[in-house]
Amino acid sequence: MRGMTDTTRKPTINDVAAKAGVSKSLVSLVMNNADSVSDRRRAAVLAAAEELGYRPNANARSLVSQKTHVVGVTVSDFRNPFFTDVVEGITTAAKANGYQMLINTGDRTPHGETEAIDTFLQMRTDGIILVGTAVDNETIDQIGVVSPLVSASHATRSPVIDSVVTNDVKGARLAVELLVGLGHRDIAHITGGKGAGASERVRGFRAAMMGEGLAERAIVVEGEFTESGGIWGVDDLFSSGTMPTAVFAANDQAAIGVLRGLAARGIVVPDDVSVIGYDDTNLAAFEHINLTSVHQQRFLMGTTAMELMLERVVGGRQSARHVTLEPRLTVRGSTGRAPS
Amino acid sequence: MRGMTDTTRKPTINDVAAKAGVSKSLVSLVMNNADSVSDRRRAAVLAAAEELGYRPNANARSLVSQKTHVVGVTVSDFRNPFFTDVVEGITTAAKANGYQMLINTGDRTPHGETEAIDTFLQMRTDGIILVGTAVDNETIDQIGVVSPLVSASHATRSPVIDSVVTNDVKGARLAVELLVGLGHRDIAHITGGKGAGASERVRGFRAAMMGEGLAERAIVVEGEFTESGGIWGVDDLFSSGTMPTAVFAANDQAAIGVLRGLAARGIVVPDDVSVIGYDDTNLAAFEHINLTSVHQQRFLMGTTAMELMLERVVGGRQSARHVTLEPRLTVRGSTGRAPS
DNA sequence: ACCATCCATTGGAACGTTCCAACCTGGTGG
DNA sequence: CCACCAGGTTGGAACGTTCCAATGGATGGT
Secondary structure (H helix, E strand, O other): OOOOOOOOOOOOHHHHHHHHOOOHHHHHHHHOOOOOOOHHHHHHHHHHHHHHOOOOOHHHHHHHHOOOOEEEEEEOOOOOHHHHHHHHHHHHHHHHOOOEEEEEEOOOOHHHHHHHHHHHHHHOOOEEEEEOOOOOHHHHHHHHHHOOEEEEOOOOOOOOOEEEEEOHHHHHHHHHHHHHHOOOOOEEEEOOOOOOOHHHHHHHHHHHHHHOOOHHHEEEEOOOOOHHHHHHHHHHHHHOOOOOOEEEEOOHHHHHHHHHHHHHOOOOOOOOOEEEEEEOOHHHHOOOOOOEEEEOOHHHHHHHHHHHHHHHHOOOOOOOOEEEEOOEEEOOOOOOOOOO | OOOOOOOOOOOOHHHHHHHHOOOHHHHHHHHOOOOOOOHHHHHHHHHHHHHHOOOOOHHHHHHHHOOOOEEEEEEOOOOOHHHHHHHHHHHHHHHHOOOEEEEEEOOOOHHHHHHHHHHHHHHOOOEEEEEOOOOOHHHHHHHHHHOOEEEEOOOOOOOOOEEEEEOHHHHHHHHHHHHHHOOOOOEEEEOOOOOOOHHHHHHHHHHHHHHOOOHHHEEEEOOOOOHHHHHHHHHHHHHOOOOOOEEEEOOHHHHHHHHHHHHHOOOOOOOOOEEEEEEOOHHHHOOOOOOEEEEOOHHHHHHHHHHHHHHHHOOOOOOOOEEEEOOEEEOOOOOOOOOO
16 A cells, blocks of 8 residues: 555645636635626536535635634533533534534543643634533633633633523522422532532522521532432431431432432432432433422523624624523422421 | 734744744744754743743644544434443543544434534544444445544444444344243334434344244334333334333333333333333433343443544554444343233 | 726735755764 | 764745735726
């Protein structure tokens, strides 16, 4: 194979021009659907391009046009359906606007994520969307100076980047209000640790409990946005001997961990203990899980993120915008009246 | 804003060279870690680059080097955990080899997918990986001529592209053997429709039933790789009045649909009917679902796909390779002895 | 018949890199 | 003392596009 003439070299705009008997400029015009081209030439160019299997080189194109039509997206956890739903929203909005998506997961570490972001910057993506980032706000802002940037599902008041989040404080309040309405008084919250939105949910939980006059009965145990996080949480509640009648988990996966931990101890849901999750993912809806959950508009979060991006890239907006989406409650079978 | 001097223009290699008092060639050498550079100059260049916030333009770079270090990946369905796990494998292997991933979903339609592939070709990705494609083999082969291409979870004997699949025929056999061993005779298979791997599973099911001398008791109903697909399947079985004692669903999501359909009719699993899924995703492992399932090595499938790609891109392999991974059975609570 | 106008088309300069051949500058061996 | 070499550095061509100013014909008004 070594000395073989390179027959596989990809055709360039010049090859097409030569074959069609026109200049490369004319080919360029045709490929970009300019309307000043005569029908005869246009047909000739298209025929030549078709015959050669020509595809414009996007690298060369964006080198001169200074636009890539690519948006970089970092996802904190691919296994969490919440994030994939947000991504689905981004994909849809991207496609509708002729944009491509470069996806990366930062291995759930801030370092891996900044590395991913750096690659995006080198690729000169038109913008970057962080879905549930673990990177601190200061670092994010620095990047925001260099590139349009929107953070989804991670709160910030930054004057330089955009964001779209669910009102998590209110989401937590909805959960507490439901439980209190059902007669619960001793309520525990298992947190999402350092994950996106975790601290807002804790804050909302505390505030709501205080609002109900139950501040001193609020239990908060450290967890994580995973099934294991929920299991650990239940373990903690047990070992501390303060079992509540209701548990509000930071997300659905943690809630499923809670269900699991409770089942392992023979505790019946919702007769003995009520459980409520967050996100209202497909998981919660499964008949066999049947989890009451705080609903987040994930798809809308994705499309909104992309639109915020485009407002800068296409619309030229300079100032920061922060969009808040409203949560609502989806009541299923995992919540019931408090035992008397 | 209009007449404002463009202070935001990104620094180029020339800016760095000027600031460091060297030629652009020298900067290039430093950025690529060449070892023929003196320590003094190297330090000067790095300092200048740091100070200016310089990041090499990947487009310009790959325009001349004819390498992008990007691999394009199409995913048929983001919501299916099987696919995201495969993607996770690809990501890991990609990162380990200094590659980036460009992800796209073709909206589950062949047209959307070929469009996505076309974009990859324009971007001059070093290769393309299709995860569970809906595109027909002939079209795929055409693309394989132009670009390195590997198909994951979609069988092909193509002499031009690579593939990595699970031995689905054997997987189906494992399922049948388990059920027959438990005394089942009337067994239904709900198919995955036109999805990747569906036809192999049907074939394996038929062959295994025949091997057990149960060919005429095998029931095959058309389904889909979704929860709805499983529900429809159960509906069909009911309306045709041929309820089997065991159902083998084409994947876990369909199996969950089956569980749901059966529960809605008061049929108890596994006492009345045994259910078995395929993929052994996280879903199957949830305590509340507890589904027996045929296990696929999804992460390995992803890393293998990426490695096959690199064998061509880096190693220069020209001929096609087809890798088959072995399935195994994960037995949980949804299968039991046939009712007498 | 002549000039201004308009339209389709063209050549060449960018874009920001890499790569190669050529160039210095000391040292080293004959 | 000169030729040679090696290590460090450099200029310029190339990569495949877009964009702009310029060109050449045809058209139309006077």
